[in-house]
Amino acid sequence: MSSAVSASPCPGCIPATQASEEVAKKIKANLRFSVPSVHCAACIAKIEQGLQAVPGVRDARVNLSLKRLSVQADDTVGEAQIAEHLAGLGFAAYPLDQEALGNDTDPEGRALLLRLAVAGFAMMNVMLLSVAVWSGATDATRDLFHLISATIAVPVVAFSGQPFFKSAWSALRHRRLNMDVPISLAIVLAVGMSIFEARQSGAHAYFDAALSLTFFLLIGKFLEHKTRGAARSAARELSALEVHRASVMIDGQAETRAVSELAVGDHILVPSGMRVPVDGDLLSVTAQMDRSFLTGESDEVEVQAGAALQAGEVNLGAPLSLRATAVGEDTTLRRVAAMVELAETGRNSYTSLAAKAAQIYAPAVHLLALLAFLGWLVASHDVRMSLNIAVAVLIITCPCALGLAVPAVSTGAIGRLFSAGLLVRHATALERLAEVDLAVFDKTGTLTRPGFDVATSGLSAVEQAILLGLAQASDHPVSKAIAETLGAQMKPAPLERIEEIKGAGVQAYFGGDRVQLGRADWLGAEFSGTGLRIGSSQARKVETTETLRDGAKSAVATLQKAGIPVHILTGDRREAAVDIAHQLGVLDIQAGVRAEEKLARLKDLEERGYKVLMVGDGLNDTAALAGAHASMAPSTALDASRNAADIVILRQDLASIPLALAVARSTVKLSRQNFAIAAGYNLIAIPIALAGFATPLLAALAMSASSLTVLANAMRVRLVK
């Protein structure tokens, strides 16, 4: 290759890398990377020892569970330097934005774990003492055991029970009942009653019941927290991967700034293939933009100087410059957030299965305990015995199994889906997904792969080889796509005097003939877009096509087979949509739909009685994603769209969508079964408690047995295929 190629001018890139390292020097001594390919002990050793060789690196530590690397290094070491070194070791590494990633440690989770550990410790000790009481300890020995149990139980309940007390208190303050109200009441009453009984040298004390209640329910709370935490941290990692820097021209020098520091009027450079960071007016003469994220159009758009560019567009042509007109919260990208909020209100008012159960259950338990107290009071005129029975009813009915019923299943389901490359972001997502009976797909970037492939069928083998040779000499996104498509099939033609002409294309000589690849008007052609010209012949258009994502076909077919009709809703031209729909066997297509209309179309479907699953990636899908009954977005989507979706598809293929549906349905089924199991135990235990035959031993047995059954049943969600 000639020297012109290696010096391939990309004015935006070179200063940008240097400058970004300078920023890194100032703000980061501790660097973090996502390293998706690390998978074994040998990888850990290779990376950690390999990085020791980099001067300035003090410590490197791989987290295999998160596939992340943190590096402690001197200020002189930049992200780019380490990423390059890792690439040399054979690992692709992506720097993570510290701010977006936030702090790794999870103080709330650790606090819950601490409470759980303390409750578990106390439960075991008090249970041992209780076993002694149940085996027949009497008189002073029993009183001593009760006294020791009380000394352990009271401080532990006061400490470990706080999450329940707080949640119950805030519900009561808003004049509502949640599951934590009967739980708190049962715990507090059980301890209070037992202290009273112990002081009266009574036979029955429920210290162990109060503690095991706290312990089992804390497990439920902890599981719930872990699931939400895992989703949050994965979502944060996705946004931390996005570029948060831009090059700004200051006094003729390119400097790198964080996107959050850009101001209106700044002169910003956007390298080829990069996303426009803020809204602005184009300063370059012309530019080719990919607006598919904003409009769903798959064709590139050509704009002239002065045109308004929106944050989120991708620069397909030569590096361009723009003057910022809106930054941060004011950009088009951010204004979508307002639309999302509006659409989301429907989702937030969805009542989850657990909440529904609590609505029935909480008043019923209180009423039952109160009736037991009043009934026995009238019958026996013995306040102490009546209160004892009422407390026994509360403890026995207390929703140990109910508290575990949903979190145990959804934790398993979310873990199962995560291993299949699906990230569940919303607490009630699975329950809503289970009810879906119609699926709407966006086309560009969702059913089709992001970026484009090149249709080369009209070209001869020699022409293809020339095309490949020219394309390999350029960094232009279209050239890269050509090189990728053809590079796998053939060798490039031997070209001479290759030269990249900025803003126009690439030219070279093949056996004495001049060959050119570039903008149509540069080639003197009639059409628009990219063309290829060989010798003195007419320029030919290089057609870019869309390719279906892997698994799109099977996902659509499986959905249709399961009786879920599939629609396509796209902002692109009708012809492009029909072509894709034909390949997939989809009949319902709505093309040319603008962003504002997408949500309205969904609402139409919902009014006709459908519960819609929306799958989309673009900014134009964002409101629809937030407004649909359930929604999914591929991880290639913009931050805003990902945040609006219930589930993010982390892999490049769509084949896992039917699995998500199957898991969601079995989640709901198993949760219902768990409620039935818990209710079954209650049906047997309540009459015994009401009749006054309940003992602490019976309470302990019922509680442990029902909790374990529910947990075992929940495991079955991992078996869904």
Next chain:
Amino acid sequence: MNVLVVLIPVSLILGGVGLVGFLWTVRNAQYDDPEGSAARILLDDDAPID
């Protein structure tokens, strides 16, 4: 029954040791990377790092 005076404190202390040990492992970030910890036992630490 006098043996209880010894046994109960002993059992509580032993349980307490377990509790403190567990809390130490949590604080010591030993649950942050379970897969990594499982893999690291295979690494040969004796080899000098050059």
